[in-house]
Amino acid sequence: MPSCDNCGSHVSEQFARVFADEHGEILACVNCSANAGIAEEAKRRAQKP
Template sequence: METCANCGQYVSPSFARVFGDNEDAVHACPNCASMRTIMEAGAAGRV
């Protein structure tokens, strides 16, 4: 089960694949970050 490394919220495998890093690790999710931040590579931890 994929979870956000920042807040622990569940994220779908599709969200992790699209917005996560090369290992599908998610560092921000809609629960703890804005979609703008996530779309600017925030979920992959590059912000």
């Protein structure tokens, strides 16, 4: 089962297909980010060194 790489919460396969990056990493989910900003938060977290 896929999980958020930021907080470790389990996410659905469908969520992973939509929000995972090209490496399969899920950098934000509904448990650690606002629903409306998941994609933006994932991009921001990916840019951190």
